Amino acid sequence: MAIKNITVLGSGIMGHGIAQVSAMAGYAVVLRDIEQQFLDKAMEKIKWSLDKLVSKQKITEQQGKEIFARITPIVDLKEALKDCDLMIEVVPEIMDLKKKVYAEVDRVALDKTVFASNTSTLPITEIASTTSRPEKFIGIHFFNPPQLMKLVEVIPGQKTSKELVDITINFVKSVSKEPVLCKKDVPGFIVNRLFIPLVHEAAYAMDRTGATKEEIDSAVKFTLNFPMGIFELADFTGMDVIHKATIEMHSRDNKVINPHPLIEKLYNEKKLGQKSGEGFYKYSKEQYERINLSEDLAKKFNPIQLLGNILNNAAWLVTNQASDVPEIEKALSLGMGLKKPLFETAKQFGIQNIVQELQRLAKQNKFYEPDQYLISIQ
Numbered sequence: 001m002a003i004k005n006i007t008v009l010g011s012g013i014m015g016h017g018i019a020q021v022s023a024m025a026g027y028a029v030v031l032r033d034i035e036q037q038f039l040d041k042a043m044e045k046i047k048w049s050l051d052k053l054v055s056k057q058k059i060t061e062q063q064g065k066e067i068f069a070r071i072t073p074i075v076d077l078k079e080a081l082k083d084c085d086l087m088i089e090v091v092p093e094i095m096d097l098k099k100k101v102y103a104e105v106d107r108v109a110l111d112k113t114v115f116a117s118n119t120s121t122l123p124i125t126e127i128a129s130t131t132s133r134p135e136k137f138i139g140i141h142f143f144n145p146p147q148l149m150k151l152v153e154v155i156p157g158q159k160t161s162k163e164l165v166d167i168t169i170n171f172v173k174s175v176s177k178e179p180v181l182c183k184k185d186v187p188g189f190i191v192n193r194l195f196i197p198l199v200h201e202a203a204y205a206m207d208r209t210g211a212t213k214e215e216i217d218s219a220v221k222f223t224l225n226f227p228m229g230i231f232e233l234a235d236f237t238g239m240d241v242i243h244k245a246t247i248e249m250h251s252r253d254n255k256v257i258n259p260h261p262l263i264e265k266l267y268n269e270k271k272l273g274q275k276s277g278e279g280f281y282k283y284s285k286e287q288y289e290r291i292n293l294s295e296d297l298a299k300k301f302n303p304i305q306l307l308g309n310i311l312n313n314a315a316w317l318v319t320n321q322a323s324d325v326p327e328i329e330k331a332l333s334l335g336m337g338l339k340k341p342l343f344e345t346a347k348q349f350g351i352q353n354i355v356q357e358l359q360r361l362a363k364q365n366k367f368y369e370p371d372q373y374l375i376s377i378q
């Protein structure tokens, strides 16, 4: 089947961006939300973003107008799905809400319409099973902001057809993004499986070693080659997002994450990070602010336990045939901005040393037992 008409369900942070990148690739897009005022705001944001591209001479004024004209905002669901080939659902991350939305959509959508959910953490197979078309259901995980982030994870559910996997990968490429296939519907898919547990591990490392947040973050940035510190990244992402993802992932598989109580505490205290003015760090202004990290501070903390954590989860993905090392490296580079491949950094530390450190930690808590893939490559 050929994808021509796309309906994006939900016009919030992610939805309006996905609508924009789809229209930029030439697709006819319907943007649907539950109230006209949400659509008006979304269309304003799209206009602003296109104007910016015009001013930077990335597109011409005429192209900007044509792209904008390809997006039709519609509240009525039936009308919005009238001739839809691909429906991308981008409603809030609440399982009951998603299920309710799919029940409604499934009733009015045409037989030819395939469903793609932009969920970050909810199981694709479970959402798909509530529809009459699980073979025509897939996960398509754009990153924030979709206009800028190159990575899109593609996640088939247990019943997703091979044809739809291919169609989705081609669609992702057609909107100038880089697909990474997460071959199994595992908690956190690839990037969140590597990122979210690492925030908790960093909090444990702080308890164990007495290192400061700035020392740990400096080591993450300068020794592990991340674009910023892990606490900094958590504050940037938001403690609400991290807390919610933690609950989802941990409830489905307690081997993936060792929750540290500090994250729930910050969340309960509404210390959500950048957006609330305080998270792991305090922020004086509302605008984006960087923490002072340095190579000198980095020397004061050995991040081997953090490396062990992320590497163990990466190895789990390989052992469980959800991904492979090149795809994991691509996801880490494009989704988290790692400046050097993770397994290369690991080799510099010595995989054997990392495995030994994990085995040492595993004496206290079985969570740390090294994955068999890691053991096999040491």
Ligand SMILES: NC(=O)c1ccc[n+]([C@@H]2O[C@H](COP(=O)([O-])OP(=O)(O)OC[C@H]3O[C@@H](n4cnc5c(N)ncnc54)[C@H](O)[C@@H]3O)[C@@H](O)[C@H]2O)c1
Pocket: 009, 010, 011, 012, 013, 014, 015, 032, 033, 034, 035, 038, 089, 090, 091, 092, 093, 101, 118, 119, 120, 121, 141, 142, 143, 144
């Ligand atoms: N924000 C992020 O950084 C991010 C990144 C990747 C994936 N996601 C995922 O994308 C999805 C949406 O997240 P968001 O941050 O854009 O949320 P958001 O709250 O900004 O937007 C959700 C939109 O959906 C609308 N909506 C609610 N019910 C609807 C319905 N029945 N039909 C159409 N629209 C409806 C809401 O009015 C709102 O405008 C979630 O599954 C989230 O996990 C978010």
